[in-house]
Amino acid sequence: MTSKIGRIGPSLVFAVWLLCLAFAANMSGQVQTTTSTKAGPSTQEVKVERGEIVYVGDHELIVKMEDGSLRHISNIPDSAKAIVDGKEVGIRDAKVGMKLEKAITTTTTPKTITTVKSVTGKVWHVTPPNSVILTLEDGTNQQFKIPKNQKFNVDGQMVDAWGLKKGMKVSATKVVEEPVTVVEHQAQVTGSMPPPPPPPAPEQPILVAVAAPAPAPAAPPAELPKTGSMLPLIGLLGGLLLLSALGLRAIRRIY
Numbered sequence: 001m002t003s004k005i006g007r008i009g010p011s012l013v014f015a016v017w018l019l020c021l022a023f024a025a026n027m028s029g030q031v032q033t034t035t036s037t038k039a040g041p042s043t044q045e046v047k048v049e050r051g052e053i054v055y056v057g058d059h060e061l062i063v064k065m066e067d068g069s070l071r072h073i074s075n076i077p078d079s080a081k082a083i084v085d086g087k088e089v090g091i092r093d094a095k096v097g098m099k100l101e102k103a104i105t106t107t108t109t110p111k112t113i114t115t116v117k118s119v120t121g122k123v124w125h126v127t128p129p130n131s132v133i134l135t136l137e138d139g140t141n142q143q144f145k146i147p148k149n150q151k152f153n154v155d156g157q158m159v160d161a162w163g164l165k166k167g168m169k170v171s172a173t174k175v176v177e178e179p180v181t182v183v184e185h186q187a188q189v190t191g192s193m194p195p196p197p198p199p200p201a202p203e204q205p206i207l208v209a210v211a212a213p214a215p216a217p218a219a220p221p222a223e224l225p226k227t228g229s230m231l232p233l234i235g236l237l238g239g240l241l242l243l244s245a246l247g248l249r250a251i252r253r254i255y
Helices: 231-254
Strands: 012-018 032-039 043-057 060-065 070-073 082-084 087-089 099-127 131-136 141-145 152-154 157-159 169-192
Touching: 099 141
Parallel strands: 082 169
Antiparallel strands: 012 169, 032 099, 043 060, 043 099, 060 070, 082 087, 099 131, 099 169, 131 141, 152 157
């Protein structure tokens, strides 16, 4: 003979079965609770954020994001690590100009948590239609609420809470199904070190101004050697005068 108490809320079932003494003897006298979880298919979403470190402080960073906004990250623990150029580095290794990329993977999993509470005992007192008190096998009494308008199947007949009588052996089971959504976030930070500074320019020689030496005085014209003579010059002048006289004479003869 069985009796079922209907749902409390959208996902709660409180069932009461009236069982025979032989079956009831195999049940524990205390309230037993079991919990099971059933997971549905998961979905994943990956979001990537990129930026460049523009300030490094004591366990804090200021990062310039791709959209130009500045993001202040404070209270960074020493345990926070990033993979930079294939190596694991921490906050104390951060440098201005380091480029960071943060990939955030969000995993969403729907789950149904089912909690089952069951108890076996004897009806000690019933207050229809609200509650029933059962005497458990350890001799203690415990009160259970009866859902509103609940009907019971007793010997094939549907009765309400007034159909329960003192001394009946019953087993009560309460099933609660709670749908939950479990969201998990996993972040991985990677990056690259800033490029090394350019090598210093080679030293240019320093020019030292030096006063130019004063030009040497021009050498006086060389004197003719004492053995020189004016006769050639006089001869040349005499020849020119002679030629001029001959020319004038020829002109006069013509005219």
